[in-house]
Amino acid sequence: MDPSVITAFTPTGKLRASINLGNPILVNRHPETGEPVGVSIDLAHAFAKRLGVELELVIFDTAGKSVQAVSEERADFGFFAIDPLRGEKIAFTAPYVLIEGFYLVRDDSPIKTNEEVDQSHNRVTVGKGSAYDLFLTRELKAAQIVRAPSSPAVVQTFLEQDLEVAAGVKQQLEIDAQKTTGLRLLGERFMVIRQAMGTPKRRGNAAAAALDAFVEEMKASGFVTEALRRHGIAGASVAPKG
Structure with missing residues (x-):
């Protein structure tokens, strides 16, 4: 060197x-x-x-x-x-x-696909300053972004504030979803990190x-x-x- x-x-x-x-x-x-x-x-x-x-x-x-x-x-x-x-x-x-970014919603959510997320009545929580915060800030045109203090706090914020969508690293969302019943990931990634x-x-x-x-x-x-x-x-x- x-x-x-x-x-x-x-x-x-x-x-x-x-x-x-x-x-x-x-x-x-x-x-x-x-x-x-x-x-x-x-x-x-x-x-x-x-x-x-x-x-x-x-x-x-x-x-x-x-x-x-x-x-x-x-x-x-x-x-x-x-x-x-x-x-x-x-x-x-x-x-x-390469890591996949996914959306998480409640089981009874009407949202079935990624394309349905970007609607004015949806609030999407992300980890402040994360890669998917930066990406979705550019990409989402109608949905409101709610920033959690950190990536591990995304699902907690999603639940506490009764938001419509949580976004983050697939594995982190899966780990958090296992702690609470009634949650599901959408079927495809929205970005590759x-x-x-x-x-x-x-x-x-x-x-x-x-x-x-x-x-x-x-x-x-x-x-x-x-x-x-x-x-x-x-x-x-x-x-x-x-």
């Missing part, structure tokens, strides 16, 4: 990874130790090893806060869904995993290119596939090359 690239990634002497605990596909708390574990954590450690530097995890409870930390250079890289708004300040790699690594654009093109090359190597080598298997993650697929 070019020494100038290592310097670009470690202005404080350590490699600071911005970690979002709001996406259970990528990060969870270990049930015994409470330490963050998951695919993102494995990739963060592997990248620090590649640079030959010490890793520091900077933990956040929402995607919005995690993105902001990298945008403001309070962290050196992070793990985010690719989005044009975030891309104004963050240089993204190609995605390393492309999870990538990213670093502040101010770190330069060489740093961005090095991070992208690292992601491609981790996919091609089977590292990402093995990490998904090791952490028991279903419903996410390794992104194709590039």
Whole structure:
């Protein structure tokens, strides 16, 4: 690794990874130790090893806060869904995993298809600052968006405020739906969330290119596939090359 690239990634002497605990596909708390574990954590450690530097995890409870930390250079890289708004300040790699976004409704809801969601009488709750918040803010023309404090709080907000639709990562919605009877997911995804690594654009093109090359190597080598298997993650697929 070019020494100038290592310097670009470690202005404080350590490699600071911005970690979002709001996406259970990528990060969870270990049930015994409470330490963050998951695919993102494995990739963060592997990248620090590649640079030959010490890793520091900077933990956040929402995607919005995690993105902001990298945008403001309070962290050196992070793990985010690719989005044009975030891309104004963050240089993204190609995605390393693909995750599906789904809608959830009550069993007795008249809504049967995704096309029926975007109606003026529907209120759709999303995690504030999440990938699907950004996406649906652009895409929904008639439905009202209600923002929950975080992605894990979406279904709780949906239930407490008696809203018509909840939107989020399929696996998170399924986990929450199991805790409450009378809920169902619609039959098809409304978006594919492309999870990538990213670093502040101010770190330069060489740093961005090095991070992208690292992601491609981790996919091609089977590292990402093995990490998904090791952490028991279903419903996410390794992104194709590039």
